[in-house]
Amino acid sequence: MSNIKVGLVQHTCGSQKSANISDSLAAIAEAATAGAELVVLQELHCSPYICQVEEVEQFDWADPIPGLTVQTFAEAAKRHEIVLVTSLFEKRAPGLYHNTAVVFEKDGSIAGKYRKMHIPDDPAYYEKFYFTPGDLGFEPIDTSVGRLGVLICWDQWYPEAARLMALAGAELLIYPTAIGYETTDEEAEQQRQLDAWRSIQRGHAVANGLPVVCVNRTGFEPDWSGQTKGIHFWGRSFVAGPQGEILFEAPQDRACTKVIEIDKDRTEAVRRIWPFFRDRRIDAYQGLLKRYLD
Amino acid sequence: MSNIKVGLVQHTCGSQKSANISDSLAAIAEAATAGAELVVLQELHCSPYICQVEEVEQFDWADPIPGLTVQTFAEAAKRHEIVLVTSLFEKRAPGLYHNTAVVFEKDGSIAGKYRKMHIPDDPAYYEKFYFTPGDLGFEPIDTSVGRLGVLICWDQWYPEAARLMALAGAELLIYPTAIGYETTDEEAEQQRQLDAWRSIQRGHAVANGLPVVCVNRTGFEPDWSGQTKGIHFWGRSFVAGPQGEILFEAPQDRACTKVIEIDKDRTEAVRRIWPFFRDRRIDAYQGLLKRYLD
Numbered sequence: 001m002s003n004i005k006v007g008l009v010q011h012t013c014g015s016q017k018s019a020n021i022s023d024s025l026a027a028i029a030e031a032a033t034a035g036a037e038l039v040v041l042q043e044l045h046c047s048p049y050i051c052q053v054e055e056v057e058q059f060d061w062a063d064p065i066p067g068l069t070v071q072t073f074a075e076a077a078k079r080h081e082i083v084l085v086t087s088l089f090e091k092r093a094p095g096l097y098h099n100t101a102v103v104f105e106k107d108g109s110i111a112g113k114y115r116k117m118h119i120p121d122d123p124a125y126y127e128k129f130y131f132t133p134g135d136l137g138f139e140p141i142d143t144s145v146g147r148l149g150v151l152i153c154w155d156q157w158y159p160e161a162a163r164l165m166a167l168a169g170a171e172l173l174i175y176p177t178a179i180g181y182e183t184t185d186e187e188a189e190q191q192r193q194l195d196a197w198r199s200i201q202r203g204h205a206v207a208n209g210l211p212v213v214c215v216n217r218t219g220f221e222p223d224w225s226g227q228t229k230g231i232h233f234w235g236r237s238f239v240a241g242p243q244g245e246i247l248f249e250a251p252q253d254r255a256c257t258k259v260i261e262i263d264k265d266r267t268e269a270v271r272r273i274w275p276f277f278r279d280r281r282i283d284a285y286q287g288l289l290k291r292y293l294d
Numbered sequence: 295m296s297n298i299k300v301g302l303v304q305h306t307c308g309s310q311k312s313a314n315i316s317d318s319l320a321a322i323a324e325a326a327t328a329g330a331e332l333v334v335l336q337e338l339h340c341s342p343y344i345c346q347v348e349e350v351e352q353f354d355w356a357d358p359i360p361g362l363t364v365q366t367f368a369e370a371a372k373r374h375e376i377v378l379v380t381s382l383f384e385k386r387a388p389g390l391y392h393n394t395a396v397v398f399e400k401d402g403s404i405a406g407k408y409r410k411m412h413i414p415d416d417p418a419y420y421e422k423f424y425f426t427p428g429d430l431g432f433e434p435i436d437t438s439v440g441r442l443g444v445l446i447c448w449d450q451w452y453p454e455a456a457r458l459m460a461l462a463g464a465e466l467l468i469y470p471t472a473i474g475y476e477t478t479d480e481e482a483e484q485q486r487q488l489d490a491w492r493s494i495q496r497g498h499a500v501a502n503g504l505p506v507v508c509v510n511r512t513g514f515e516p517d518w519s520g521q522t523k524g525i526h527f528w529g530r531s532f533v534a535g536p537q538g539e540i541l542f543e544a545p546q547d548r549a550c551t552k553v554i555e556i557d558k559d560r561t562e563a564v565r566r567i568w569p570f571f572r573d574r575r576i577d578a579y580q581g582l583l584k585r586y587l588d
Contacts, residue, residue, distance in 0.1 A: 117575050118574070122567070122569075133575065137578050154573065157500070157501060157568070157570050158501070158570065158574065158575075159453030159454075159497070159501050160457075160575070161575075163453065163582060164581045164582065164587070167581055168587040169587070169588065192535075192538075193537065195496075195537070195538060195539065196496075196500045196537040199497050199499075200496075200500040200538070202489075202490075202497065203453070203493050203494040203497020203498070203500075203501075204497070206494040207451060207453050207497075241486075243486045243489070243490040244489060244490045244493040245486045245489065245490075274451070276451050276452065277585075279414065279452075280454065281412060281427065281452075281454070281455075284411060284431050285454050285582055286583065287461055287462070288454060288579055288582050288583075289580065289582075289583070290461065290576065291571075292461055292571065293458070293461045293463070
């Protein structure tokens with residue numbers, strides 16, 4: 001048996017960094033008290049979703065690694081003796097920023113980091129302005145609770161990312177995310193988008209025989225430029241098992257801290273009955289390295 | 295507008311080849327009468343699912359291409375002026391067989407063929423005994439109703455296959471399949487498997503912004519070796535739109551011929567709001583060509 005208790009921390013974020021961090025820290029404590037050995041925070045949990053507008057002032061939100069913010073979460077991991085997946089706006093150098101998940105060990109040391117590889121850019125999600133695409137590849141992070149396939153938000157739409165983490169031995173796929181409804185979308189379109197987001201991540205679970213932990217922010221955040229009507233982040237953080245079965249889903253419209261037990265060994269059982277890795281046609285996949293086959 | 299009326303033909307198969315073919319032909323006629331321009335048959339629709347047992351006698355079911363069976367379906371395509379996706383047990387040479395989808399044009403000519411690339415082998419699904427893995431790659435087939443990304447059954451578990459078809463310009467993903475419950479599986483496991491099968495294919499739709507047409511056989515077929523308790527094929531042929539939204543789902547336990555209208559142009563709209571192809575990290579996908587990254 002190799003069960004792991006994973007804490008999911010879904011909350012709103014406001015304009016005060018210290019308040020956002022306090023919210024995360026309180027929920028980490030709550031999850032740890034409830035037995036979590038691994039806690040996963042949502043994407044960019046220290047700030048509002050700044051990418052709704054392209055403004056140079058927003059770079060003030062970024063943190064160096066190491067730095068004060070990193071130190072704060074390192075201490076939380078150590079205090080609660082948990083492995084902690086954070087999602088930070090990394091300032092690597094003047095003019096060079098990444099969307100970076102920093103993973104802390106139970107002793108507060110940095111187990112590893114992942115820099116978001118696929119960067120979106122859509123109205124209200126202007127991430128290409130802020131984040132240089134990751135240069136660390138799709139490398140799982142080894143921790144005392146297992147080898148973690150940490151990816152971030154937009155990565156969740158790419159089967160390639162999940163597959164590469166799985167091929168490198170990841171035991172869990174983990175997605176901190178920040179996604180929601182554009183307020184003017186009609187309800188049917190909102191529902192299709194939510195279902196699509198769930199379907200594709202459940203699909204990654206199935207294709208790779210891996211559990212998926214997805215932690216999304218909740219709450220409404222206005223677009224202060226007035227260009228759009230703001231984003232209703234749709235919460236609904238979830239855990240799926242290695243057949244894509246939903247083990248837990250958080251509510252849409254409010255904060256939620258929840259500890260879910262995942263049986264990592266089910267990967268072994270599921271991959272025995274569905275041995276997809278056995279039959280991959282690696283002799284015929286060269287086209288995957290092309291932009292388009294025209 | 296570029297709507298296409300697709301006919302799905304889900305039925306049982308018995309031990310008489312002529313009866314199985316008659317069933318398919320009657321359903322093709324029904325779908326054509328209902329306006330279908332494209333008709334998709336289920337996997338290996340001319341025979342029972344022979345792969346429940348490894349027996350050399352079963353090779354008698356195979357057909358050469360061209361040959362009498364091919365001629366029969368060519369004539370049906372021509373008679374009804376439809377594009378027709380069939381799924382045949384191809385005898386290519388003595389001792390060399392494939393699981394092959396032959397696609398016919400409206401004039402009865404062969405538009406192209408696809409040989410199943412990923413071959414399963416599990417108790418009651420001994421396909422590796424019968425089928426040499428395909429050697430035609432993941433090439434869409436151009437027809438008068440569009441460029442068709444035809445894949446077959448086990449391929450449906452591989453995001454790589456769907457992606458390669460999409461990158462090569464497929465406008466629809468099409469999966470003839472033959473999958474069902476092993477009768478002794480407990481009900482919760484049966485439900486997880488069915489959901490997984492739907493989730494991963496809906497995921498292919500989402501990842502690639504493409505509609506998916508999946509046609510599965512129905513009915514119970516005994517395992518004449520007595521090794522297992524036979525397969526309840528789960529029917530539930532379905533059509534999903536390019537956000538993975540279910541447009542139609544057939545019943546589980548009976549034959550079903552249905553014509554569904556698909557708006558191929560929604561791919562354009564969906565790929566504008568979700569431009570996943572723009573951001574693929576082809577510089578970092580080399581690992582996809584490896585068996586495992588150890």
